[in-house]
Amino acid sequence: xxxxxxxxxxxxxxxxAIRTGKMAEVNKALAESTRPEAAYYCTENGLRTGYIFFxxxxxxxxxxxxxxxxxxxxxxxxxxxxxxxxxxxxxxVAATAxxxx
Numbered sequence: 001x002x003x004x005x006x007x008x009x010x011x012x013x014x015x016x017a018i019r020t021g022k023m024a025e026v027n028k029a030l031a032e033s034t035r036p037e038a039a040y041y042c043t044e045n046g047l048r049t050g051y052i053f054f055x056x057x058x059x060x061x062x063x064x065x066x067x068x069x070x071x072x073x074x075x076x077x078x079x080x081x082x083x084x085x086x087x088x089x090x091x092x093v094a095a096t097a098x099x100x101x
Contacts, residue, residue: 003056003079005034005065008047010074017073026072033065063089064096 017023034054069075
């Protein structure tokens with residue numbers, strides 16, 4: 001399914017992430033997980049904001065894509081999914097987190 005994912009970054013956290021290079025890491029991981037056909041970056045309501053367009057094979061992958069944005073740079077993320085997809089996605093995130101420990 002073709003998807004638009006909108007995200008906005010907390011200004012202070014994003015500024016620090018840019019200074020330390022963490023923002024580049026987060027953006028690289030996002031590009032690798034989504035393989036976007038288009039990505040646009042701008043400011044919206046004073047926040048650094050991004051829009052990426054990509055094909056999503058399974059909505060349960062949304063948490064896998066979104067968690068690095070939430071945890072890495074305190075971003076707000078605006079995708080949508082149903083409860084079953086959320087539960088499967090959160091289980092995938094937990095499994096991935098367990099592997100990296």
